[in-house]
Amino acid sequence: xxxxxxxxxxxxxxxxxxxxxxxxxxxxxxxxxxxxxxxxxxxxxxxxxxxxxxxxxxxxxxxxxxxxxxxxxxxxxxxxxxxxxxxxxxxxxxxxxxxxxxxxxxxxxxxxxxxxxxxxxxxxxxxxxxxxxxxxxxxxxxxxxxxxxxxxxxxxxxxxxxxxxxxxxxxxxxxxxxxxxxxxx
Numbered sequence: 001x002x003x004x005x006x007x008x009x010x011x012x013x014x015x016x017x018x019x020x021x022x023x024x025x026x027x028x029x030x031x032x033x034x035x036x037x038x039x040x041x042x043x044x045x046x047x048x049x050x051x052x053x054x055x056x057x058x059x060x061x062x063x064x065x066x067x068x069x070x071x072x073x074x075x076x077x078x079x080x081x082x083x084x085x086x087x088x089x090x091x092x093x094x095x096x097x098x099x100x101x102x103x104x105x106x107x108x109x110x111x112x113x114x115x116x117x118x119x120x121x122x123x124x125x126x127x128x129x130x131x132x133x134x135x136x137x138x139x140x141x142x143x144x145x146x147x148x149x150x151x152x153x154x155x156x157x158x159x160x161x162x163x164x165x166x167x168x169x170x171x172x173x174x175x176x177x178x179x180x181x182x183x184x185x
Contacts, residue, residue: 009096012081014114017093017107019074021128022135023066024048025150028107028125034092036085041078044070053151064149133161 020039021031023046030050038049038061046068051061068074085094091101102110111125120127129150136146143155152158 009081009084012077012084013093013096014110015073016077016081017110018114018128019077020046020048020092021111021125022132023074024050024064025129025132026050027054027129028111029054029104031093031107031125032091032102032104035090036082036092037090039078039092041068041075044068046074046078050151062151064151066149130161133158137162 017031020026020034026034026048030053033052034048034050038047038051040047044067045065047063047065049061049063052059053062081092085092088094089099089101093102093107094100095102108125111128112123115121115123115127133146133150136149137143143158146152146162147155147158150158
């Protein structure tokens with residue numbers, strides 16, 4: 001929401017970093033290596049090709065997909081940031097006024113600052129990965145779907161991310177979530 005309220009290249013980049021990192025469950029090292037050529041939008045779906053994933057021993061890369069609404073904040077931010085960086089850098093996440101990509105460390109630092117600015121002090125870039133996995137589980141995606149999107153090699157590796165949520169432990173919905181839904185009606 002912060003990026004949509006103001007015309008700021010920094011906010012656009014950082015919000016897009018959050019959107020892609022959450023939805024694709026990117027590691028900071030993967031986010032630093034995402035190239036524009038590997039990001040496509042078509043028919044309400046975004047594909048993000050990770051050229052070098054942690055568990056990609058054959059170095060073939062992996063694609064992750066997520067749905068978006070055309071005209072949504074994700075769509076607008078993607079278009080604005082793409083226009084701002086057009087031709088300057090082949091990497092999606094770059095410095096504001098240069099053709100250099102952001103490093104893994106820079107991605108992590110930006111994420112920590114961004115999360116603190118929205119009231120999540122102490123949260124790190126890795127929280128997007130954990131949050132994305134838990135969100136997918138909460139809305140009913142199968143473990144296999146989450147594992148594929150997040151590029152986990154094994155279900156055991158994914159399970160560590162999901163053990164602290166009610167749905168991973170057999171509860172369909174916590175009472176607080178049910179109360180929140182009742183309040184929305």
